Amino acid sequence: MAIRITTSDYRALAELRYRIRHFLSESDYAARRVGLEPQQYLLLLAIRGLPADADPTVRVLAERLGLRHNTTVELINRLEVRGYVHRKRDVEDRRHVLVLLRQSGEKLLERVARQRITEVHTRGAELVQAMTAVLGYREMLPKTSKKRGTRQPVNTS
Amino acid sequence: MAIRITTSDYRALAELRYRIRHFLSESDYAARRVGLEPQQYLLLLAIRGLPADADPTVRVLAERLGLRHNTTVELINRLEVRGYVHRKRDVEDRRHVLVLLRQSGEKLLERVARQRITEVHTRGAELVQAMTAVLGYREMLPKTSKKRGTRQPVNTS
DNA sequence: GGTAGTAATATCGTAATGCGATATATTGGA
DNA sequence: TCCAATATATCGCATTACGATATTACTACC
Numbered sequence: 001m002a003i004r005i006t007t008s009d010y011r012a013l014a015e016l017r018y019r020i021r022h023f024l025s026e027s028d029y030a031a032r033r034v035g036l037e038p039q040q041y042l043l044l045l046a047i048r049g050l051p052a053d054a055d056p057t058v059r060v061l062a063e064r065l066g067l068r069h070n071t072t073v074e075l076i077n078r079l080e081v082r083g084y085v086h087r088k089r090d091v092e093d094r095r096h097v098l099v100l101l102r103q104s105g106e107k108l109l110e111r112v113a114r115q116r117i118t119e120v121h122t123r124g125a126e127l128v129q130a131m132t133a134v135l136g137y138r139e140m141l142p143k144t145s146k147k148r149g150t151r152q153p154v155n156t157s
Numbered sequence: 158m159a160i161r162i163t164t165s166d167y168r169a170l171a172e173l174r175y176r177i178r179h180f181l182s183e184s185d186y187a188a189r190r191v192g193l194e195p196q197q198y199l200l201l202l203a204i205r206g207l208p209a210d211a212d213p214t215v216r217v218l219a220e221r222l223g224l225r226h227n228t229t230v231e232l233i234n235r236l237e238v239r240g241y242v243h244r245k246r247d248v249e250d251r252r253h254v255l256v257l258l259r260q261s262g263e264k265l266l267e268r269v270a271r272q273r274i275t276e277v278h279t280r281g282a283e284l285v286q287a288m289t290a291v292l293g294y295r296e297m298l299p300k301t302s303k304k305r306g307t308r309q310p311v312n313t314s
Numbered sequence: 315g316g317t318a319g320t321a322a323t324a325t326c327g328t329a330a331t332g333c334g335a336t337a338t339a340t341t342g343g344a
Numbered sequence: 345t346c347c348a349a350t351a352t353a354t355c356g357c358a359t360t361a362c363g364a365t366a367t368t369a370c371t372a373c374c
Binding site for chain 2: 005007009010011012013014015016017018020021022024025042045046048049050051064065066109110113114116117120121124125127128131132135
């Protein structure tokens with residue numbers, strides 16, 4: 001049943017990760033330059049760039065960041081201590097906590113985003129190109145057994 | 158001088174991150190299921206999938222993972238303790254340390270990679286599509302505003 | 315209205331991650 | 345030989361992340 005995984009397969013997976021990682025580390029670096037931890041930048045971005053129909057609750061943000069809710073709570077704590085965001089109880093449903101940007105947070109976010117926007121369009125194209133190259137190296141991979149399809153969802157949210 | 162960053166810009170950046178994050182977290186999850194931390198899986202993968210012309214030294218692996226060398230050293234330490242890799246001094250240049258997979262490490266890596274290979278081909282295509290959509294979200298707009306238009310179109314050649 | 319169950323957030327303990335600064339060993343020249 | 349560059353390792357510290365558990369608020373159902 002087990003199809004042998006070749007060195008080419010491993011190289012493709014590794015190369016894909018390498019490309020993505022280096023694309024993202026530009027942004028990590030940009031964040032650190034303005035004194036933000038990478039994850040902190042991502043939280044600020046997630047709030048500011050939330051889809052129009054969503055509220056910035058802890059749970060929603062956790063889902064957007066691909067994190068557990070408790071990890072997100074602590075991330076918010078650190079940003080609140082630094083004065084970049086603040087919490088506001090949702091009056092509609094008092095279980096919900098809305099996480100809102102403060103001026104200082106928005107400022108920092110903007111400084112990182114400004115550097116990223118052009119960057120993303122130039123390097124992003126490279127990344128997409130590299131990804132299609134890597135992904136297309138074996139388009140005709142035979143379908144594996146049915147069992148493999150029973151995968152659990154990543155998030156409990 | 159500063160061009161205003163719009164909500165659409167933030168949404169695009171956030172959406173891009175969301176897509177990438179969820180694509181990657183599948184792999185984090187697959188790694189954790191076999192008892193590997195995400196980064197540990199990536200180190201094993203980096204070793205096994207290293208380009209043919211490279212040696213698995215600490216520095217090379219750090220570069221492939223996009224990490225500082227000292228972070229990589231500690232990651233290797235943890236994997237060595239668990240018996241998944243071992244170190245070997247390079248006899249050519251005794252400053253170099255070669256990081257080699259042990260059987261157990263290779264086994265675990267294979268289990269994760271096996272789940273990822275098909276996954277990457279299906280979800281990867283989705284990701285690429287989403288990325289081009291996000292990256293090109295303004296490419297379709299009329300190029301009236303010259304300021305914004307200074308961005309290069311995606312070159313797929 | 316009361317109660318059980320569900321949902322959202324928070325807290326605690328612990329391990330992994332990651333960096334800057336610094337230390338040590340090795341190599342390859344001047 | 346001596347010195348600068350290179351490679352790895354160590355130390356201290358903050359951040360990240362998770363599982364388990366607690367607390368508060370809402371919702372059904374009786």
